[in-house]
Amino acid sequence: MKIPALFTLIIISGCAVTYAPPVSLSASSTQRFALPRAVIFNAAKRALVVDGYQITNADENSGIISTAPRDMRVSPDIADCGTTLGLDYLKDNRTSTHVAMGVVVYNNEMEIKANIQGNYLPSSTDQGITLTCVSKGKLESDMTHKVLAEANRQ
Secondary structure: OHHHHHHHHHHHHHHHHOEEOOOOOOOOEEEEOOOOHHHHHHHHHHHHHHOOOOEEEEEOOOOEEEEOOEEOOOOOOOEEOOEEOOEEHHHOOOEEEEEEEEEEEEOOEEEEEEEEEEEEOOOOOOOOEEEEOEEOOHHHHHHHHHHHHHHHOO
């Protein structure tokens, strides 16, 4: 009976040791608009709030909008948070993720960048690990479309 418990302990503790961070580069979305900068900026703020983000900074002079991280279940087609023993951490239900958005509006362009934080076994003090996550661009592309829809409502 002690051997299976020891084996399980070795496997679980080995997950942190075998962590392979993502190899892909983080994506962003840049979009040109034929609308005034103020319209784009306000549309971005509305789209973020409607999507459930809490805006922590919105400076129209610099064109920067930042949000607080929000709990969001992220799948492997949205982000890469690395692997352990060849298994994707995002396929494991014990992984939690949080997403924050950053938007920069300048002249007639807007750039959106998602910042994804991941934690494996977040409630475990001895086996939990913080994951390095990179976005694959889907969140940014979706938000760009939402901003366009908000801008066209004006």
